[in-house]
Every structure is written in structure tokens, then in C-alpha cells.
Amino acid sequence: MKVLSKAKLEEALNKLSEANEVFVPMQKKAQSGYFPWNSFVSGQDELMLEALNVYQSPKGAVLPQTEKMYRYQQGGMEINIEETFEDSHPTIIFGARACDVKGILAMDEVFLTRGYEDSFYKARRSGNTIIANACYEPGPNCFCNAMEVDCVNPAGTDVILRDGGDAYVWEVKSEKGEAVTAVIAGLLEEKEVSLPQLKPFVQKVDYSGVAEKLKTMFEHPLWDKLSEPCVNCGMCTFVCPSCYCFDIQVKMWGDEGYRFRAWDSCMFEEYSREAGGGNPRGASKERFRQRFLHKLEFFTERYGTPLCTGCGRCMIVCPTDINIVRIIDAVKEAEVND
Numbered sequence: 001m002k003v004l005s006k007a008k009l010e011e012a013l014n015k016l017s018e019a020n021e022v023f024v025p026m027q028k029k030a031q032s033g034y035f036p037w038n039s040f041v042s043g044q045d046e047l048m049l050e051a052l053n054v055y056q057s058p059k060g061a062v063l064p065q066t067e068k069m070y071r072y073q074q075g076g077m078e079i080n081i082e083e084t085f086e087d088s089h090p091t092i093i094f095g096a097r098a099c100d101v102k103g104i105l106a107m108d109e110v111f112l113t114r115g116y117e118d119s120f121y122k123a124r125r126s127g128n129t130i131i132a133n134a135c136y137e138p139g140p141n142c143f144c145n146a147m148e149v150d151c152v153n154p155a156g157t158d159v160i161l162r163d164g165g166d167a168y169v170w171e172v173k174s175e176k177g178e179a180v181t182a183v184i185a186g187l188l189e190e191k192e193v194s195l196p197q198l199k200p201f202v203q204k205v206d207y208s209g210v211a212e213k214l215k216t217m218f219e220h221p222l223w224d225k226l227s228e229p230c231v232n233c234g235m236c237t238f239v240c241p242s243c244y245c246f247d248i249q250v251k252m253w254g255d256e257g258y259r260f261r262a263w264d265s266c267m268f269e270e271y272s273r274e275a276g277g278g279n280p281r282g283a284s285k286e287r288f289r290q291r292f293l294h295k296l297e298f299f300t301e302r303y304g305t306p307l308c309t310g311c312g313r314c315m316i317v318c319p320t321d322i323n324i325v326r327i328i329d330a331v332k333e334a335e336v337n338d
């Protein structure tokens, strides 16, 4: 089998970075997330390939936190749209876990299918290659196995890395994978490596029947109780690998400016406030319910798979200990009128 020795990892990242922006999980001071490899400061930053999930998922590589859309200039009644900023520069997400890859596949459905294409997303995604890192030891908050994710053989990847001790097995899965493999071919070796067995999941989650049951639970009193501790801070949505909502804003000076989009959160009151002042989700409970129905019911109805990938991040960052696993359990146990 083809392997990349861990001793040659930095050399491989340097080579891949010659023609690509390579996003790698790392710790940078207080932040952990996917950052460009060429921003890595030796002795200060820490590579986090061994960690299961850094706080920020790699979704920013295909849906940046802020992204310019076009520039404009007004002159009287005339408006001149000068430029679009569709960006197809080649990027590699290196070391993504299966749950995060599933998050990107969910965004592919939203932004590229059903007769609608988001040209900004399409441009970034077309230049993007995913090198996944197979998981063999799920963490205490992982439940991807319950959310249709195969953590050992993730779908939708271009290369899969498998941690075999002092080397990564390098498994090519697509043409894009072959192209990046060619770049580092001189660093790969043929070697037999033994791989670990998948350890059991600590979280036991049963999502079966939840999407169906939720159809009958829009007005269920359980939402009052479950949503009570939520302070609508939006942390859960920003760390989530599959939350994709954005707002479009304008930056202007005089008669010119540009429009840009930025991540938004359904947990915020302004998110659903209408121009006339009305708000269909003005109450905290309504926003909370929307988030979980979108994750566990609406997306499954539309795309046939849940919008939660079981990464566990929202359970870790929530300041009030709201836990999607307990919400799934509560839905399973709830009494409903037939």
C-alpha cells in the first residue's frame, strides 16, 4: 500500500501548498480550526491532525465566513456593477474527519442541486480537493455513525488518510485525488502498515424514526422545556460543519461600495425579522425549534439525510449545556397524539 511517512508530512504540505491553499487543522493561540498551511508558525502553532475535531470545521474553505460578491458604483439613476468575486483558486482540505466531509456534502446539495446553483459556492467547490483522515477511535461526543456517516470510509473524499502509527496510508479515491497524489508522488512509499480496528462509540444515539415523528411535533410542549436554557448566542451554528445560512450586507462609501455575504445564525432574532418589522420567529423558542427541526426533520425530508453529521461540536461549545443527543432522545420518548 502507498504510505506517507509522518516524518515527511511537513514536506508534503509544503509541496501541496506550492499550487494550492492547503487548509490543515491546527491550534493557533486560543483558536483551533482549519488554517492555511503557509500561515503555520513553527514553535508557536500546533498541528492537530491527531485530534478528532478542532473547534472550527473546514466549511470556511468552501463557504468563507465573509465573502465579497460584487462591487457597484452609482451615478444618478445609473448603477454600474463592476465585478464579481467568484473564486476558484485551488484549495485542499487536508485531514478532514468524515463528519466534516458530510457537512460539505450537505452544502453541495443545498448550493448545487435541485435546479439552483450558487455560483460563488460552485467556483470554490470546483477548485477544492478533500483529503480526509479516517477515524478509528470515536471521541466522547461523537455520534456520526447514527447520522449516516462512515467514519472509517468517508464518502465524497478525494484521498483518505489512515493513521498507521509512524505513517499515513494514502488511499486515492478520485481523479482530483490522483492529481494531488502526483504532486507528492516522490514522497510516498510502498509499505505494508497494519491499521487499527474501529473502537465502539461512547454516545449511543438512535435517530431512526425521528424525522417522521417530528412532523407531528411542531406544537409539542417539549420545545418550551428544551429551549428554556438557550440564550440564542449562535455558537452552535458557527461551529457546526453543516450550518450554511448567510446574510448579505453592503459596505458603502459615497456612491460606491460592495456587497458581501457573511455567516448568519437562525438563533438570532434579526435573522428572521422582516422589513416591515414582523418576525415569524420572534421568540427564542421558535428559533430553537427551527434549528433542530431543520437539522433533524426538514433537511431529511428534502434531501433524504439529516443535516446533523454527529460531530458533537455544538454540545461542547454550548454555554448552557444544550445537547442534541438529549434532544433526539427526548423526541424519541415524547408522547404524541395520533
Ligand code: SF4
Binding pocket: 229, 230, 231, 232, 233, 234, 235, 236, 237, 267, 317, 318, 319, 320, 321, 322
Ligand atoms: S450554543 Fe446553546 S445557548 Fe447558544 S444558541 Fe446554541 S443551543 Fe442556544
Ligand code: SF4
Binding pocket: 236, 239, 240, 241, 242, 243, 295, 307, 308, 309, 310, 311, 312, 313, 314, 315, 324
Ligand atoms: S448539529 Fe451539532 S453535532 Fe450536529 S453537525 Fe452540527 S455541530 Fe455537529
